[in-house]
Amino acid sequence: MTAPLQNDALPEDQPIPTTRGQDRASSFSLDDFLPYLLNQAAEATSRSFAVRYKAEYGLTRTQWRVIAHLGRFGSLTAVDVCRLSQIEKTKVSRAVAALTERGWISRVPEVRDRRRDVLQLTTGGHVVLNRLGANANAYDAALRDHLGTDAAKGLVLMLRRLIGQGSREDLPHD
């Protein structure tokens, strides 16, 4: 659980010291900065779930994601995982190594192109995925519920939009 740290910190007699108040020099408002908000939200929602797969299976975030992707797509090469998940090559490589070692995914070199290894969840891997997947579903449902079903749907659309348009060149570079 993300312990909220909710603060009784800011009541006026529990002071944020001296010169509070916005700094006039800049018009930049962090609280409305989309990347920032996205980050916070992502952190907030990821963290509590991360605790779970970490505690129960000693999984890294990356590892969990790799598993999830393999669960979703059946079999993939490492590069496919990269493309789909937007995770760095190296990270995937190491996650795969670890997961293979634990017997949760299998890796079979492709004959037609021996540079590639085809990755797949093993039976054990499926067990893990299913267990965690159930949790994930429940958690997700709770989140959507909290937002309102329709709103949640809208959110998903926008997020997809942002993901697709991530770091593009048509964005201002002063």
Add this chain to the structure above:
Amino acid sequence: MTAPLQNDALPEDQPIPTTRGQDRASSFSLDDFLPYLLNQAAEATSRSFAVRYKAEYGLTRTQWRVIAHLGRFGSLTAVDVCRLSQIEKTKVSRAVAALTERGWISRVPEVRDRRRDVLQLTTGGHVVLNRLGANANAYDAALRDHLGTDAAKGLVLMLRRLIGQGSREDLPHD
């Protein structure tokens, strides 16, 4: 070396070469998992901006955030920053150390409670913030534009909701 993050990844016409078949077993659908989408979106939108402040000022994400918070709130102690930003104690501590060293923030021990140091942007710090802030604004505007202004507003609301730990509404505004 700047714009890695390749993402012609998910658009429907994407080949995804080696995918052989879906995996039946699990009912978990990664593509709809909110924390996952949020993460992706956060990554996508943060990265390109991060490149900028990293290249230009050698700033870490955390450092940038600390600066932004100090810019927003004027002066804070490290713990205040933690509470506001939801960043780990340690991370803040180190960021502050680095930023102080570079002369971008000042740290003054509080007399009433010598455990605390009051942090503030120096003039130099303000310069940095203003420069980057301008970029940030432009970038943010572009993102909102891409989403549609109204949709973007809705998005912000939902994100705040997810962040949960509280609308910044209880904080000194302006």
Add this chain to the structure above:
DNA sequence: CGGTGATAGTTGCATTTGCAACCATGTCAA
């Protein structure tokens, strides 16, 4: 063939992290 250049995946190394233990100071109550 041989050469050039992409692609899959790994490894080395310097940074960043996360977590827990650790000071120093402050608070409150007996």
Add this chain to the structure above:
DNA sequence: TTGACATGGTTGCAAATGCAACTATCACCG
């Protein structure tokens, strides 16, 4: 005053990460 406990902040260390080589394989062109 003293002692128990809370708080602000730092540090040590073991992971996790990012980036730039580097290997091995393939593809194509002459």
